[in-house]
Amino acid sequence: MTTPLGYFMGLSAVLFAIGVAGVLIRRNIIVMFMSIELMLNAVNLAFVTIGRRMASMDGQVIVFFVMTVAAAEAAVGLGIIISLFRNRETVNADELNLLRW
Amino acid sequence: MNQDFPALGLILLFPALGVVFNLFCGQRAGRAAVNVAAPGAIFMAFAAALWAFAQLITMPAGAALTFTLGPWIEAGRFHAEMAFRFDALSAVMTLVVSGVGALIHVYSAGYMAEDEDFARYFTYMNLFAFAMLILVLADNLLLMFIGWEGVGLCSYLLIAFWYENPEFAYNGRKAFIVNRVGDAGFILGILTIVGALAQGGVWTLGFAGMRAHAGLLEPVAALAGLLLFVGATGKSAQIPLYVWLPDAMVGPTPVSALIHAATMVTAGVYMIARLNFLYTIGPEALRVVALIGAATSFFAATVAIVQSDIKRVLAYSTISQIGYMMMGVGVGGFAAGIFHLMTHAFFKGLLFLCAGSVIHALGGEQDMNRMGGLRSKVPVTYWTMLCAALALSGVPPFAGFFSKDLILERAYESGHAGLWLMGVITAGLTALYIFRLMFMTFHGEARVAPGKAGHLHEAPGVMTIPLMVLAGLSIIGGWVGLPEGILWGDAFKRFVDPVIGAAPGALMRPAAIGASNLGLSLTLSLIALLAALIGIAIAWIFYVQNPGLAGRLAESVGAVYRVLVRKYYVDELYDLVITRPLLWGSAIVLNRGVDSLLIDGIVDGAGLGVEGGGEGLRKAETGNVRHYAFVYLIGALAVAAYYVYLVVR
Numbered sequence: 068m069t070t071p072l073g074y075f076m077g078l079s080a081v082l083f084a085i086g087v088a089g090v091l092i093r094r095n096i097i098v099m100f101m102s103i104e105l106m107l108n109a110v111n112l113a114f115v116t117i118g119r120r121m122a123s124m125d126g127q128v129i130v131f132f133v134m135t136v137a138a139a140e141a142a143v144g145l146g147i148i149i150s151l152f153r154n155r156e157t158v159n160a161d162e163l164n165l166l167r168w
Numbered sequence: 169m170n171q172d173f174p175a176l177g178l179i180l181l182f183p184a185l186g187v188v189f190n191l192f193c194g195q196r197a198g199r200a201a202v203n204v205a206a207p208g209a210i211f212m213a214f215a216a217a218l219w220a221f222a223q224l225i226t227m228p229a230g231a232a233l234t235f236t237l238g239p240w241i242e243a244g245r246f247h248a249e250m251a252f253r254f255d256a257l258s259a260v261m262t263l264v265v266s267g268v269g270a271l272i273h274v275y276s277a278g279y280m281a282e283d284e285d286f287a288r289y290f291t292y293m294n295l296f297a298f299a300m301l302i303l304v305l306a307d308n309l310l311l312m313f314i315g316w317e318g319v320g321l322c323s324y325l326l327i328a329f330w331y332e333n334p335e336f337a338y339n340g341r342k343a344f345i346v347n348r349v350g351d352a353g354f355i356l357g358i359l360t361i362v363g364a365l366a367q368g369g370v371w372t373l374g375f376a377g378m379r380a381h382a383g384l385l386e387p388v389a390a391l392a393g394l395l396l397f398v399g400a401t402g403k404s405a406q407i408p409l410y411v412w413l414p415d416a417m418v419g420p421t422p423v424s425a426l427i428h429a430a431t432m433v434t435a436g437v438y439m440i441a442r443l444n445f446l447y448t449i450g451p452e453a454l455r456v457v458a459l460i461g462a463a464t465s466f467f468a469a470t471v472a473i474v475q476s477d478i479k480r481v482l483a484y485s486t487i488s489q490i491g492y493m494m495m496g497v498g499v500g501g502f503a504a505g506i507f508h509l510m511t512h513a514f515f516k517g518l519l520f521l522c523a524g525s526v527i528h529a530l531g532g533e534q535d536m537n538r539m540g541g542l543r544s545k546v547p548v549t550y551w552t553m554l555c556a557a558l559a560l561s562g563v564p565p566f567a568g569f570f571s572k573d574l575i576l577e578r579a580y581e582s583g584h585a586g587l588w589l590m591g592v593i594t595a596g597l598t599a600l601y602i603f604r605l606m607f608m609t610f611h612g613e614a615r616v617a618p619g620k621a622g623h624l625h626e627a628p629g630v631m632t633i634p635l636m637v638l639a640g641l642s643i644i645g646g647w648v649g650l651p652e653g654i655l656w657g658d659a660f661k662r663f664v665d666p667v668i669g670a671a672p673g674a675l676m677r678p679a680a681i682g683a684s685n686l687g688l689s690l691t692l693s694l695i696a697l698l699a700a701l702i703g704i705a706i707a708w709i710f711y712v713q714n715p716g717l718a719g720r721l722a723e724s725v726g727a728v729y730r731v732l733v734r735k736y737y738v739d740e741l742y743d744l745v746i747t748r749p750l751l752w753g754s755a756i757v758l759n760r761g762v763d764s765l766l767i768d769g770i771v772d773g774a775g776l777g778v779e780g781g782g783e784g785l786r787k788a789e790t791g792n793v794r795h796y797a798f799v800y801l802i803g804a805l806a807v808a809a810y811y812v813y814l815v816v817r
Contacts, residue, residue, distance in 0.1 A: 087801060090794070090797050091794055091797055091798055091801065094794075096793075099793070099794075160792070160793050160794055161792060161794075163791075163793070164790060164791030164792050165791060166789070166791045167789050167790050167791025167792070
C-alpha cells in the first residue's frame with residue numbers, strides 16, 4: 068500500500084554518497100558546495116522518512132531547522148567563495164591551500 | 169610538690185635578647201657594647217638560675233619549679249606544651265651551662281679582640297647558650313629535641329666560624345652531618361616512645377607523664393633507649409660517631425671550651441640521666457651505654473697520648489671523659505655521671521681556655537713540638553692549667569678525683585669489675601697524656617719558632633680572671649660529693665637522686681640497694697689514685713727527665729705508634745667504607761645515572777617528543793580542503809561503524 072521504508076532510506080543513502088563523492092572528487096569549490104547541500108538534503112529526507120514512520124513531527128521540525136541553517140550557510144559560503152574568487156581569480160580547491168604548514 | 173615559677177622564663181629570655189641585640193645591632197653598636205652585652209646576657213641568665221636555685225633548695229627533695237609558656241603542638245589527641253622544668257637535675261645543668269658559659273663569654277671578649285666578626289661570633293655564642301638552656305630546662309622530649317638540634321646548629325656555625333678556610337668549613341659540615349646520623353636515631357627513639365604510649369592511650373611526651381606511665385614503655389624500653397643513645401653517640405662523640413669532635417677543634421678555642429668540652433657534648437649524658445626511668449626498665453640499653461662508654465674512654469685516651477696538636481689532645485680527652493660519664497650512667501650511677509659532667513665542665517673548660525691562652529700567646533701555634541718552657545712566660549696560665557690537669561687526672565683534693573672515683577666505685581659495686589679495671593687503666597692513661605701535654609708545653613727547653621718568641625705574653629686580665637675562677641672551681645667543685653661518711657658526705661647525690669632515682673614500680677637497680685662501704689670505697693680510690701700517679705710519673709720520666717726517650721720508644725714500637733698517631737685509622741676506614749662509596753654513588757650512579765640520564769631524559773624527552781611530534785604532525789596540514797574532508801569522512805565512518813557494531817553485537 069505504502070512505499071516501503073527501504074526505498075526512501077536507500078534514496079537518502081545514495082544521495083548522501085553522491086554528495087560525499089562530489090566533495091572528495093571535484094575540485095571546483097562551487098560544485099563541492101552544491102555536493103554539501105546535496106548531503107544535507109539526503110539527511111533531510113531520512114529525517115522526514117523516519118519521522119513519518121514513527122508518527123512524529125520531530126523529523127519535520129528538525130528538517131526546518133536544517134533548511135534554515137543551510138540557507139544561512141549558503142549565503143555565507145557563497146559570500147566567501149565570491150571574495151576568494153576576487154582575490155585569487157580561481158575556484159579550484161587545490162590551488163586554495165594557503166592554510167598549510 | 170611542683171611550684172609555678174614564671175621567672176624561669178628569664179633564664180631563657182636574657183640569652184634570647186642577647187642574640188637579637190648582637191644580630192641586629194652588634195656590628196653598629198661596636199665592640200665595646202657587644203663585649204658587655206653578650207657576656208652580660210649570660211650573667212643575667214646565671215643570676216636568674218641562681219634565684220631559681222635558691223627557691224628550689226627551700227623546697228622538699230624531688231620538687232621542681234615549672235613554667236608553662238603555653239600550648240605548642242596540638243595534633244589530634246597528642247599535645248605538647250612549651251613547658252620548662254627546674255628540678256635538681258636541670259638546676260645542676262642550668263647553673264653549669266650559664267655559669268661556665270658566662271665565664272667563657274668573658275674570656276671570648278679577650279680572645280676575639282682582634283677578630284672583625286665579633287658580632288657574629290657573640291650572636292652564635294648567645295644563641296648556643298639559649299638553645300642549650302632550652303635543652304636542659306625542657307619539660308618534654310620534643311622541646312628537648314628542639315634544644316638538641318639548636319645546639320647542633322650552633323656547633324656547626326661556630327666550628328665553621330672562620331669559613332674562609334675551606335678545611336674549617338669542611339670540618340663544620342662533617343660535624344653537622346655526623347650529628348644528623350645520630351639525630352635520625354634520636355627521632356626514631358622519640359617515635360618509638362610516642363607509639364608505645366599511644367597504644368596505652370597516653371598522648372604526651374612530658375617527662376612527668378612518661379615517668380608515670382613507664383609501665384607502658386616496658387616492651388620498647390630497650391629499643392627506644394638504644395635509639396636515643398644513637399643520638400647521644402653523635403652529640404656526645406662516642407664510638408662510632410665521635411669522629412667529628414677532633415676535627416671540630418678548628419673553631420675558636422673558647423667555642424671548643426664551651427660547646428665541645430663543657431656543655432653541648434655532655435647533652436647525651438644529661439639525656440640519659442633525664443630518661444633514667446626509661447633506661448632502668450630497659451637494662452639491655454643501659455648495658456650497651458656502659459660498654460660503649462668504657463670502650464670510648466679507653467680508646468680515646470690511647471689516641472690522646474700520641475697527638476701533638478694541643479687542642480686535639482684535649483679533644484680526645486673530652487671524648488674519653490664523656491665515655492667515663494656514659495660508663496657511669498650505664499652502670500646505674502646517674503648521679504655519679506652528672507657529677508662528673510659538672511666537674512668535667514669546670515676543669516675541661518679550663519684546660520681549653522688555658523690552651524687557648526697558650527695559642528693566643530704564641531700567635532696561633534698549636535703544635536706542642538714547637539712549644540716548651542712556657543712556664544715562666546705565662547705563669548697564670550701555667551698554674552691554672554696545672555689545677556685543671558690535676559683535676560682531670562683525679563688527684564685529691566681536686567674536683568675530678570671525687571667524681572671519677574664515684575663512677576669507678578659504682579662500676580665496681582654494681583658488679584662490673586671488667587669495666588672498673590678498664591676505667592682504672594684509663595685513669596692512668598689520662599694522667600699520662602695530660603701531663604705529657606703539660607710537660608711538653610710548659611717545661612723543658614723552649615722549642616718556640618724564633619718568629620713567635622718575641623710575641624710571647626701573658627693574656628690580658630679579661631682572659632686570666634675566668635681562668636682563675638674556673639681553677640678555683642676545679643679545686644673545690646668536687647667537694648660537694650665527698651664519699652659517704654666524711655663530713656657532709658655525698659651532698660650532690662642526695663640533691664639529685666630524688667629526681668633521677670628509679671621510677672615508681674620499675675625495677676630497682678642493684679647498685680641502689682647496697683649501702684656504700686667506706687672501706688671499700690677508700691681502697692678503690694687509692695687504686696685509681698695510684699694509677700693516676702703512675703701515669704704522671706711516666707709522663708715525668710719521658711718528657712722531663714729524659715726527653716729523648718719518647719722518640720726512641722716510638723721508633724722501637726713503630727707499628728703501634730703509627731696506628732695511634734693515625735687514630736686507629738678510623739677516619740680512613742670511614743672514608744673508605746662510607747664516604748667514598750657515598751661520593752661514588754652520588755657522582756656516578758645518582759648524578760650521572762639517575763639525574764643526567766633518567767630525570768633529565770624524562771624532562772628533555774618530553775620536550776623533544778612534543779617538538780618532534782609537532783614537526784611531524786605539521787605535515788598533515790596540507791591546506792587542501794579535500795584532504796580534510798577525506799579524513800573527516802573516515803572519522804565519521806569509524807564512529808558510524810562503532811554504532812553499527814554496538815547494534816549488531
